[in-house]
Amino acid sequence: MTLSKRHAAVAVAGLAALIVLAVAGRALSSWPWSPPASDQLTLYGNVDIRQVDMAFQAIGRVQELRVEEGDSVKAGDTLALLDPDTYRDLADLARARVEAQRVALQRLQTGSRPEEIAREKASVEASRAAVIDAELLLKRRTELLKTGNVSRELYDEAKNAYDTARARLDVASQVSRLTEIGPRQEDIDQAKAMLSAQQATLSMAEQRLADTQLKSPSDAIVLSRIVEPGAMVGPNTPVYTLALTDKIWVRTYISEPDLGRIKPGMAVKIATDTDPDRAYDGWIGFISPTAEFTPKTVETTELRTQLVYRLRVFVRNPDARLRQGMPVTVRVPLGN
Structure with a gap:
């Protein structure tokens, strides 16, 4: 074999090896695989502004x-x-009206006093005595009218006096009876309703006074x-x-591939850029059920076009160094 033929054979063999390597590389690149999962997630967020x-x-x-x-x-x-002066005066006025209505209701519920009943009975007896006197006078003038010893005018006067006395006796008797019976239940119910209304007015006035603080x-x-x-x-x-400041929590976001690796209640460590060696303990309190695009305040180059899920991470025993809006790093240990 000549030297030129040997060079040609070597070139062909090298070209074949390159083709094999290229095909193998393409096959490997298309083979489904996942990088080994890390034992910790690192998330970025901010102390929530409340x-x-x-x-x-x-x-x-x-x-x-x-x-x-x-x-x-x-x-x-x-x-x-x-x-508070105006509101205090309104409350005092409402309070006085409540007391006045309470007294009126108590008077109705107590009914007539024995002295009032005795007074009305005495009035009946006085009216009855007046009727007797008017009746005697009417009888005398009736006899005299028959003999012509009294004028018709005097007789009519005695008759009117008798009728008036009888009417006054009827009125006194009715008043005495009502005094003994006492107030009607409808009047008591009305007084109770008015007292409730006045108490409601007082409550509103007192609340308005309290609202001045x-x-x-x-x-x-x-x-x-x-x-x-x-x-x-x-x-x-x-x-x-x-x-x-009664509760401090961090708003952060997690990408969809990592969503299944966390759950509410998982312990986390929280660090700030100010003091990265000082870690705060916390836990995942809330995972949003809906996805959203990464907010501009926390997006990274890798996440600019990804959908993420919002997390709320509660901080245990926070101090004054955690200020609202401060950027923080959240590390989620995943264990084995």
């Missing part, structure tokens, strides 16, 4: 502001006061003070903005 605008439920002039920006407040702390709904930090003392405010006028 803030609330605080406003009075009443209308009035701001009397006092008790906290400043940056102050820490506890649930139930008084933040600000409105001028603006209280913190939860442990928080004052982010901003929006108005000044003396300003007129109402339910639509925020006075403070608070950042709630």
Whole structure:
């Protein structure tokens, strides 16, 4: 074999080897396989921003502001006061009306006193005596009229007096009977209904008075003070903005391929860029049932076009170094 033929054979063999390698590489690249799963997931997110605008439920002039920006407040702390004079007067008026109606109801429920019954009976006896006197006078003038010793006018006068006395006796008897029976049940029920209405009015007045105090709904930090003392405010006028701190959680996202590797309740470690060596303990509290595109605040180059699921990770024993909006890294140990 000549040298040129040997070179040609070597070239053909090399070309064949390259073709075999290329075919093998293509076959391997199309073979389904997965990289080995890591024993830890690393997620990126932010401490969730939870803030609330605080406003009075009443209308009035701001009397006092008790906290400043940056102050820490506890649930139930008084933040600000409105001028309460008008609302206090309305509450006092409603309270007086309740007491008056309560007395009126008690009087109806108690019924007539023995002295009142005795008074009406005495009135009946007096009316009966007047009837007897008028009847005697009428009889005398009737006899005299027959003999012509009295005028018709005097007779008519005695007759009218007798009729009037009888009518007064009937009225006194009816009043005495009603006094003994006492108030009607319908009157008592009406008085009860009026008392309930007055009590409801008092409750609203007292609530409006209480609404002149603006209280913190939860442990928080004052982010901003929006108005000044003396300003007129109402339910639509925020006075403070608070950042709630009673519970701290992290909002982060996980890609769909890793979704099946986590579940609510799993323990996590949370670190900040400020102090990466200081890890906070936490747990996964919520996994969103719906997918969304990765938010711009946490997207990475690999996740820009992927759908992800939102997670809420609760922080156990947080401190003041975890501030709202701070970027954090969440590591989820997966075990074996």
